[in-house]
Amino acid sequence: MNYEYIKAKISLAGLKATHQRIVIYDTLLALGHHPTAEEIYARIKPANPSISLGTVYKTLEAFVTGLLIRRVLTADGLMRYDARTDAHSHIYCVNTQEIVDFNDPELHQWIEDYFRHKNIRNIKIREISVQISAEKIDPAERIVVE
Amino acid sequence: MNYEYIKAKISLAGLKATHQRIVIYDTLLALGHHPTAEEIYARIKPANPSISLGTVYKTLEAFVTGLLIRRVLTADGLMRYDARTDAHSHIYCVNTQEIVDFNDPELHQWIEDYFRHKNIRNIKIREISVQISAEKIDPAERIVVE
DNA sequence: ATGCGTGCAAATCTTTTGCAGAGTC
DNA sequence: GACTCTGCAAAAGATTTGCACGCAT
Numbered sequence: 001m002n003y004e005y006i007k008a009k010i011s012l013a014g015l016k017a018t019h020q021r022i023v024i025y026d027t028l029l030a031l032g033h034h035p036t037a038e039e040i041y042a043r044i045k046p047a048n049p050s051i052s053l054g055t056v057y058k059t060l061e062a063f064v065t066g067l068l069i070r071r072v073l074t075a076d077g078l079m080r081y082d083a084r085t086d087a088h089s090h091i092y093c094v095n096t097q098e099i100v101d102f103n104d105p106e107l108h109q110w111i112e113d114y115f116r117h118k119n120i121r122n123i124k125i126r127e128i129s130v131q132i133s134a135e136k137i138d139p140a141e142r143i144v145v146e
Numbered sequence: 147m148n149y150e151y152i153k154a155k156i157s158l159a160g161l162k163a164t165h166q167r168i169v170i171y172d173t174l175l176a177l178g179h180h181p182t183a184e185e186i187y188a189r190i191k192p193a194n195p196s197i198s199l200g201t202v203y204k205t206l207e208a209f210v211t212g213l214l215i216r217r218v219l220t221a222d223g224l225m226r227y228d229a230r231t232d233a234h235s236h237i238y239c240v241n242t243q244e245i246v247d248f249n250d251p252e253l254h255q256w257i258e259d260y261f262r263h264k265n266i267r268n269i270k271i272r273e274i275s276v277q278i279s280a281e282k283i284d285p286a287e288r289i290v291v292e
Numbered sequence: 293a294t295g296c297g298t299g300c301a302a303a304t305c306t307t308t309t310g311c312a313g314a315g316t317c
Numbered sequence: 318g319a320c321t322c323t324g325c326a327a328a329a330g331a332t333t334t335g336c337a338c339g340c341a342t
Binding site: 129130 | 216217219221223224225237264267274277280290291
C-alpha cells in the first residue's frame with residue numbers, strides 16, 4: 001500500500017490527509033502486531049522528529065471514529081489498534097504475549113450458520129471472531145495456521 | 147456462594163483469607179458484568195469504609211496470579227476482571243457496551259475438534275472462546291441465549 | 293511469632309484536553 | 318479563507334509502589 005493510496009483512504013473517511021496521518025496509518029499497516037500509540041510513536045519519531053505523541057493518540061481515535069482502523073481486545077489494559085477492519089480471529093500466546101491474526105472463512109461461516117439456527121433473542125449479530133489462547137512450543141519460531 | 151466457601155477458595159490458592167479479600171471476591175461474583183477495580187471499590191466502600199483502592203488493585207492482581215479470577219479482554223483500555231475461570235464466550239453489545247457471558251459446550255467442542263484437524267504449527271491450544279459483536283434490538287430488554 | 297496483607301500517599305504511566313499556530317482543501 | 322489538525326504542555330485518569338502497622342496462620 002503506497003502513499004497515494006493511503007492518502008485517498010484517509011480522505012474518503014472525511015479526514016484531512018496530513019503527512020502525520022499518512023505515516024501513522026502506514027506504520028499501523030507495516031507493524032505485524034497490534035501496537036499502542038506509544039509503539040507507533042517510537043517507530044515514527046526518528047524519521048519525523050517534530051511529531052508529537054498527542055497527535056498519535058488523536059489520530060488513532062480519529063481513525064477509529066472514521067472506521068479506518070479498530071481497537072483490539074486486550075487484557076493488558078492498554079489501547080491497541082489494528083489496521084484490519086474485517087472480522088478475523090486472534091491467537092494469544094500466553095508465554096510471549098503475542099497476538100497473531102488468523103483468518104478462516106470456513107470456520108467463520110460455520111459459526112455464523114450455527115448461530116442462525118440458535119435461539120438468540122434481542123440481539124442482531126454483527127460479527128463473530130474466535131480467540132484462541134495458546135502456548136508457543138518453540139518461542140523462536142513463528143506461529144503458523146493453515 | 148457463602149463467606150466460608152469463599153474463604154476456603156482463597157486459602158486454597160495460597161493466599162491469606164482476609165475480610166477485604168473475601169468481600170472483593172464476593173462482589174466480583176455478585177456483579178453480573180466485568181468490573182474494574184474502581185467499580186468494585188465503589189460497591190464495597192459503603193459497608194467497608196476503611197478499605198483502600200490500592201488494596202482492591204493489589205487483591206485483584208493477587209487473585210489473577212493465584213488463578214482465582216481472570217482479566218477480561220476489553221477494548222476500553224481498562225483492566226476488567228471476571229470471577230469465571232472456565233473458557234466461555236462473550237457477546238459484546240455495540241450500543242450499550244455491555245459484555246454478556248454465554249456458554250455453549252456444543253459449540254466449543256465443535257471448534258476444538260475443528261482445530262484438532264487443522265494444521266496449526268508451533269502452538270499448543272489452551273482454550274478457545276468466541277466473541278460476538280452484536281446490537282441490542284430492544285435496549286431495555288435482556289440478551290437471551292439458549 | 294512470622295510473614296503476608298492493608299492503608300495511605302506519593303509516584304508512575306497512559307490518555308485526554310486546551311490552545312495558538314500551521315497546513316489542507 | 319475557512320476550518321481542521323498539529324505540537325506543546327498541562328491535566329486528568331488509571332495503576333503501581335514504598336513503607337509502617339495490623340492481622341491471619
